[in-house]
Amino acid sequence: MMKGLKIAAAALMLGVAGMAAAHAEEIKVGFSPEAYPPFYTQDASGKWGGWEVEIANAICGEAKLDCVLTPIPWDGLIPALKTKKIDAIMNSMSITEERKKEINFSSKYYNTPTVVIGAKDQKFDATPEGLKGKVLGVQVSTIHAAYAKKHFGDTAAEIKEYQTQDEANQDLAAGRLDATQADSIALGDFLASDAGKACCDLKGEVAPDDEVLGLGVGAGVRKEDTALQERLSAAIKAIRDNGKYAEITKKYFDFDIYGAASQAN
Incomplete structure (x- = not known):
C-alpha cells in the first residue's frame, strides 16, 4: 500500500517499489493474517500478496498514504478500529447496515456473489x-x-x-x-x-x-474519520478511472470483479 505497503511485523515486510514518501501520512490498515486466496496469500518467506493487497497498495498510493498492513484476528478487526489500534480495515469486509451502526466505509472496491x-x-x-x-x-x-x-x-x-x-x-x-x-x-x-x-x-x-450480504466490499474507518473516508473513496475512483484497477485485476481474474456500477458507489 502507499508507495510501499509495509507489514507491521518486521518479518512480514512487504517489498514494493517506491517506499514511504517523506511527508506521507502513516495509517495502520488491519487485515486478518490468514490465507484467503486470491485476495490475501502468503509466500514461503512470509510476505503477503494477492489481489486485495495490490489494490490496497494502489489505493494508498493514490491517496498519498503510508499504509502499514497490521495483522488482527478477523473478529477483532472492528474492535481494533474503534479503539484506535488500527485506522482502517481493508480485508474483504462487506458494507452492511449492521456494520454501519459501528463504523463507516469508503465506497466499494469490489462486489462478487x-x-x-x-x-x-x-x-x-x-x-x-x-x-x-x-x-x-x-x-x-x-x-x-x-x-x-x-x-x-x-x-x-x-x-x-x-x-x-x-x-x-x-x-x-x-x-x-x-x-x-x-x-x-x-x-x-x-x-x-x-x-x-x-x-x-x-x-x-x-x-x-x-x-x-451488503452491497460490496469497502474500506472500514471510524465514524469520526470522515476525511479519511473521503480520501479513500476518491482514491478508489481514481484507480478505476486511470486504469490501475484494471491492470491489477487482469492478473488475477478474466472479468471485472467491481460489480454493477449502481451497487454501493
Missing part, C-alpha cells in the same frame, strides 16, 4: 430446502454466518462456525461438513485446488439479501 459448495456425491442446491438436514460451515463473524443463520437456520441440521474459511474448507474436504458458504471467488479458488477438485462442486448462488 455468495455461493454454496458441497460434496460431489450429494445433490442439493443453495436454498433452505436444498440444505435441509445438512451441516453447513461458515466463518465466524462474517456476512455468510449471518446469512446462514437467517436463511438456513430452520432447515440445516447444524451451522458450524470456524475461525477461518480455510478451516471450513478443510473440514468439507475431510467429510466433516456437507457444505460451506462464502464469497464465490474465494470458494472458486478452493474448488480449483487439488483438495477442492477431489471432494466438492458448486451448488449455486444464494438468494439475494442486501441487508445481510
Whole structure:
C-alpha cells in the first residue's frame, strides 16, 4: 500500500517499489493474517500478496498514504478500529447496515456473489430446502454466518462456525461438513485446488439479501474519520478511472470483479 505497503511485523515486510514518501501520512490498515486466496496469500518467506493487497497498495498510493498492513484476528478487526489500534480495515469486509451502526466505509472496491459448495456425491442446491438436514460451515463473524443463520437456520441440521474459511474448507474436504458458504471467488479458488477438485462442486448462488450480504466490499474507518473516508473513496475512483484497477485485476481474474456500477458507489 502507499508507495510501499509495509507489514507491521518486521518479518512480514512487504517489498514494493517506491517506499514511504517523506511527508506521507502513516495509517495502520488491519487485515486478518490468514490465507484467503486470491485476495490475501502468503509466500514461503512470509510476505503477503494477492489481489486485495495490490489494490490496497494502489489505493494508498493514490491517496498519498503510508499504509502499514497490521495483522488482527478477523473478529477483532472492528474492535481494533474503534479503539484506535488500527485506522482502517481493508480485508474483504462487506458494507452492511449492521456494520454501519459501528463504523463507516469508503465506497466499494469490489462486489462478487455468495455461493454454496458441497460434496460431489450429494445433490442439493443453495436454498433452505436444498440444505435441509445438512451441516453447513461458515466463518465466524462474517456476512455468510449471518446469512446462514437467517436463511438456513430452520432447515440445516447444524451451522458450524470456524475461525477461518480455510478451516471450513478443510473440514468439507475431510467429510466433516456437507457444505460451506462464502464469497464465490474465494470458494472458486478452493474448488480449483487439488483438495477442492477431489471432494466438492458448486451448488449455486444464494438468494439475494442486501441487508445481510451488503452491497460490496469497502474500506472500514471510524465514524469520526470522515476525511479519511473521503480520501479513500476518491482514491478508489481514481484507480478505476486511470486504469490501475484494471491492470491489477487482469492478473488475477478474466472479468471485472467491481460489480454493477449502481451497487454501493
